[in-house]
Amino acid sequence: MPTLRNRVVYVKNLSELKDQIADNSICCVHFATEWCPPSKDMEAVINTMARDFEDEVVFVHCDLDQVDEILYEMPIKALPTVIIFRDSKGIGKIEGMKELVIRDVLKKALV
Numbered sequence: 045m046p047t048l049r050n051r052v053v054y055v056k057n058l059s060e061l062k063d064q065i066a067d068n069s070i071c072c073v074h075f076a077t078e079w080c081p082p083s084k085d086m087e088a089v090i091n092t093m094a095r096d097f098e099d100e101v102v103f104v105h106c107d108l109d110q111v112d113e114i115l116y117e118m119p120i121k122a123l124p125t126v127i128i129f130r131d132s133k134g135i136g137k138i139e140g141m142k143e144l145v146i147r148d149v150l151k152k153a154l155v
Contacts, residue, residue: 051094
């Protein structure tokens with residue numbers, strides 16, 4: 045069962061990730077690792093966005109060191125990576141620390 049912290053769902057396996065994407069109309073997934081400093085910085089940004097978009101977007105954190113099977117399913121080439129899904133389809137992939145780009149994609153997804 046996924047864990048909820050700071051309004052962000054922390055998934056522990058591929059099945060939980062797929063469920064979150066399927067069960068929510070707009071889902072913002074943060075792919076990261078514990079050892080990557082930019083991933084840690086992005087986690088704080090995601091926590092803030094989870095408060096800002098609380099009733100509109102579900103935010104999911106996926107630690108690739110714990111859920112490595114995701115690397116076979118998702119196009120992750122850099123860390124941190126954020127993929128935004130609307131109705132289970134990827135509508136935006138953002139690599140690196142690009143908070144304004146993520147916010148822009150989320151705002152467009154909500155229209």
